[in-house]
Amino acid sequence: MLKIKDLHVSYGGIRALRGIDVEVPDGKIVTLIGANGAGKSTMLRTISGLVKADSGSITYDDKELLGKPINKILEAGIAQVPEGRRVFANLTVLENLKAGAYLRKDKDGIAADLQWVYELFPRLEERHWQLAGTLSGGEQQMLAVGRALMSRPKVLMMDEPSLGLAPLVVQGIFDIIREINKQGVTVLLIEQNANMALKVADLAYVLETGKITRFGTGAELLADESIKEAYLGKKRAE
Amino acid sequence: MLLEKKQNNRKNIISLIAVALFLVVVLILDQVILPTNKMSMLLTVLQKGSVYALAAVSMNLLNGFTGLFSLGHAGFMLLGAYTYAIFTIPNAVRDTVYMYYDAAIRFSLPEVLRNSMGSLGTVLGVIIAVLLAGLVAAFFAWLIGLPVLKLKSDYLAIATLGFAEIIRAVFQWGKLGPVTNGSNLLKSFERISTFKLTVGATTIKLSTFVPVLIAVVCIALIVLLVNSTYGRAFKSIRDDEVAAEAMGINLAKHKMISFVTSSFFAGVSGATMAMVLGIAQANNFKSNMTYEILLMVVLGGIGSISGSVIGSVLFVAASEWWLRGLDSGVFLGINAPGIFRNGFRLVVFSVIIMIVVLFFRKGIMGDRELPEQLGKLWKKIRGLFAKKVKSEEVADHE
Numbered sequence: 001m002l003k004i005k006d007l008h009v010s011y012g013g014i015r016a017l018r019g020i021d022v023e024v025p026d027g028k029i030v031t032l033i034g035a036n037g038a039g040k041s042t043m044l045r046t047i048s049g050l051v052k053a054d055s056g057s058i059t060y061d062d063k064e065l066l067g068k069p070i071n072k073i074l075e076a077g078i079a080q081v082p083e084g085r086r087v088f089a090n091l092t093v094l095e096n097l098k099a100g101a102y103l104r105k106d107k108d109g110i111a112a113d114l115q116w117v118y119e120l121f122p123r124l125e126e127r128h129w130q131l132a133g134t135l136s137g138g139e140q141q142m143l144a145v146g147r148a149l150m151s152r153p154k155v156l157m158m159d160e161p162s163l164g165l166a167p168l169v170v171q172g173i174f175d176i177i178r179e180i181n182k183q184g185v186t187v188l189l190i191e192q193n194a195n196m197a198l199k200v201a202d203l204a205y206v207l208e209t210g211k212i213t214r215f216g217t218g219a220e221l222l223a224d225e226s227i228k229e230a231y232l233g234k235k236r237a238e
Numbered sequence: 239m240l241l242e243k244k245q246n247n248r249k250n251i252i253s254l255i256a257v258a259l260f261l262v263v264v265l266i267l268d269q270v271i272l273p274t275n276k277m278s279m280l281l282t283v284l285q286k287g288s289v290y291a292l293a294a295v296s297m298n299l300l301n302g303f304t305g306l307f308s309l310g311h312a313g314f315m316l317l318g319a320y321t322y323a324i325f326t327i328p329n330a331v332r333d334t335v336y337m338y339y340d341a342a343i344r345f346s347l348p349e350v351l352r353n354s355m356g357s358l359g360t361v362l363g364v365i366i367a368v369l370l371a372g373l374v375a376a377f378f379a380w381l382i383g384l385p386v387l388k389l390k391s392d393y394l395a396i397a398t399l400g401f402a403e404i405i406r407a408v409f410q411w412g413k414l415g416p417v418t419n420g421s422n423l424l425k426s427f428e429r430i431s432t433f434k435l436t437v438g439a440t441t442i443k444l445s446t447f448v449p450v451l452i453a454v455v456c457i458a459l460i461v462l463l464v465n466s467t468y469g470r471a472f473k474s475i476r477d478d479e480v481a482a483e484a485m486g487i488n489l490a491k492h493k494m495i496s497f498v499t500s501s502f503f504a505g506v507s508g509a510t511m512a513m514v515l516g517i518a519q520a521n522n523f524k525s526n527m528t529y530e531i532l533l534m535v536v537l538g539g540i541g542s543i544s545g546s547v548i549g550s551v552l553f554v555a556a557s558e559w560w561l562r563g564l565d566s567g568v569f570l571g572i573n574a575p576g577i578f579r580n581g582f583r584l585v586v587f588s589v590i591i592m593i594v595v596l597f598f599r600k601g602i603m604g605d606r607e608l609p610e611q612l613g614k615l616w617k618k619i620r621g622l623f624a625k626k627v628k629s630e631e632v633a634d635h636e
Contacts, residue, residue, distance in 0.1 A: 048484060071486040082484050088477035090541070090605065091470070099474045102467065103486040147485070 001025050002047075002078070002155055002188070007056035009039075009046050016042040018210040019056070024155065024188050024203075029181050031189040031197040031218065033231055034207035040190045041083055043207070044157050047188075048080045049073045060155070071103055077154035084163060085144045089133030093124055096132050096143055100150030109152070117146040120176065138169035145176065149185070156180065157188040162196065174200055194231035198222040206231075253609050257454060261447070268446040279559040281446045283551070285430065286558065288453035289511045290550035294534040295457050295543055296503035301532070302541040302605075303464055304496040305476030306387070307395045309528050313402030314501040316523035317378055318371035318508025320409060320418060323518040325367045326427040335419065335426055342416035348428055357436075364428050368452065368509045375505025376498045378405075383497045387490065399525060409520040423519035430513050449510050456503050461543055463499065472496050537594055539601030544608035549601065561587060 002024035009017040016039045024030045034040050045051040047058055049070040058065045065073050079100075088096050097117060101110045118125040121142045127135065132143055141161055148156055158177070162170040174196055181187050191197035198204055201218035206227065214221065221227050264284060271277050293315060300306050325347045332341050347370075348363030355362065386397045408414065410421040418424075430445040463469055471492050474482040483489055512518040530553070538549025563569030564583040572578075594602070603611075 050480070050483060069488075070483060071488065074486040080484055082481055086478045086481035086484075088474050088481065090477050091473055095470055095473070098467075099470055099482070099485055099487075102471060102474075151486070 003059045005057045008054040009042055010054055016210055020212050022205055026186050028202040029187045029200055030203045031201035032205045032207055033191055033194040033197055038207040039210045040207055041159055044159050044190055074103055074151055079148040079151045079153035080157040081144045081148045083159035085140045087132040087140050087143050091132055092129055093132055093143055094128040096147050097150050100147035113150055113152055117149055121146050137165050141173055155186045159190050162193045264450045265447045268443050283555045283559055284446050285449050285514045287551040287554040288449045289507055289514055290554055291547045292453040292456050292507040293531045294546040294550040295460055296500045297531050298535050298546045299460055300496055300500040304472040307391055308398040309395045310398030310402045311504050311531050312523040312527040313405040314375040314504035315508030316405055317375040318505030319512040319518040321371040321374040322367050322509035323424040323427045323512050331426045339415035368506055371509035372502040372505040376502035379498045379501030383494050387493045406520050406523055423517045425517045429516040449514055452510050456506055537601055539603035541605035542603040542607055545601055545603030
């Protein structure tokens with residue numbers, strides 16, 4: 001289980017996270033919803049080691065991760081799909097996937113996982129020789145997810161996978177998230193598309209200006225009136 | 239997967255054979271072409287071309303593959319050239335070379351090894367001196383890389399450019415005269431015109447073969463590096479630093495590896511340059527040289543190793559050989575001393591470069607490599623031929 005306790009993070013004077021507690025149980029899909037600037041991405045970047053925290057603790061299976069270098073966190077089994085896809089545009093699809101397995105040395109395991117990713121995303125196998133920059137937005141998102149999966153993570157963190165994609169493609173991405181989860185990967189999902197995120201999530205947290213204000217199962221929050229008002233676009237009664 | 243591996247193996251074998259053939263041709267040319275022959279310019283182009291090709295490829299490793307825009311190349315080549323020169327000047331002539339100073343370093347690697355191992359020692363001494371040249375350049379790269387690699391894009395370029403200028407100034411400094419000979423040139427060290435192989439009564443000249451061989455070996459090593467996991471990490475850093483970091487790639491470490499390796503080969507190319515020119519002088523390694531090498535990289539295509547090689551050989555051939563007539567009165571059979579006089583070559587050369595850059599936006603090769611392009615061409619030709627046969631067959635039936 002991934003546990004975050006009383007995490008404080010600040011960016012050059014701005015306190016982005018003010019003591020948050022989040023638990024991500026194994027095998028579940030946990031989502032974090034919130035408005036722009038609530039601190040969702042900050043939390044994810046802190047977990048993966050890209051951002052330094054002020055105080056608090058992040059543990060995975062009771063091992064402290066806070067302050068560890070990125071490669072150690074990745075080796076502990078926590079991978080991330082960065083916001084805005086960020087595929088390596090001038091590398092081929094295959095090279096991108098191999099870059100995802102950068103820290104691994106087991107050749108057979110890598111080959112097996114490559115097959116696994118190809119099964120999840122047959123489109124990537126068809127285009128394995130193509131430069132990633134020439135893929136469509138949805139395909140790039142698939143590649144970003146596939147690349148993260150190549151490190152064989154136990155927890156996959158995704159930052160706004162629906163960003164800038166057509167509704168139909170977004171549906172596809174969420175189907176894939178469910179499928180990955182079914183195959184035993186815990187998913188921590190950050191989304192602005194609260195409707196979609198709450199539908200797939202087992203557990204959901206609401207983050208507002210650096211603090212957790214609500215949490216519950218996905219279905220609970222989906223039915224909640226105040227959540228509907230704030231995040232799901234329901235019109236206020238006149 | 240297996241099929242791909244097989245195809246790759248075949249490609250590698252073909253490339254190896256091509257390179258070996260090329261080396262044999264160079265060796266033969268070296269014997270056949272006499273210095274008085276008009277074609278002797280070809281040898282000069284091969285010699286200087288291999289120096290610049292190695293320099294351009296090593297710069298491409300940094301600028302094209304890792305995305306670090308560094309302009310310190312002349313500085314590292316200077317380090318290489320001086321290291322090589324200082325350690326190969328024979329003791330007997332050292333005092334005449336260091337005319338105004340009391341030489342501090344008084345041993346020559348080829349000489350020391352020759353005394354203990356015979357003529358094989360000379361070869362070994364030269365090889366060690368070349369390696370040492372690379373190592374010195376690599377050491378300095380590591381030293382300045384510690385603070386400088388934290389900088390990005392233009393700032394990195396300015397810092398490395400500054401480093402190269404400082405190195406040049408330091409090497410011309412009078413107080414260092416006992417080591418660097420101050421602003422005077424170093425000469426009389428082992429140079430290519432003395433490289434010969436004596437088998438019985440026949441002597442085989444190696445003056446073009448040696449620099450070409452050095453370039454081929456070093457470029458092959460760079461190709462291996464670029465195609466390894468490290469190479470993939472370099473390219474990832476170039477494309478997206480944040481994503482590369484998220485994949486667990488240690489940015490500082492890989493930037494340093496790329497910088498140090500690139501500088502090592504820059505040092506080797508500097509040593510080869512000293513070998514070819516027969517002199518080493520700090521004044522020659524101005525920032526102009528860095529820009530020339532950058533130009534070769536850009537002309538050939540940033541991110542293409544074969545492009546850098548093609549770019550530098552064409553550059554050297556055009557500036558040293560093909561356009562010479564523009565300076566000396568007769569060009570392509572046209573005798574017009576009024577127009578074709580000193581300096582006109584540079585005008586034409588600049589225009590050609592502008593045209594190339596206009597029509598090949600991404601350089602001659604872009605980011606592709608020559609072998610795969612030739613492979614595609616071969617397939618196309620075969621395809622055309624096969625179609626022809628088929629259509630002829632159809633015609634016969636009718």
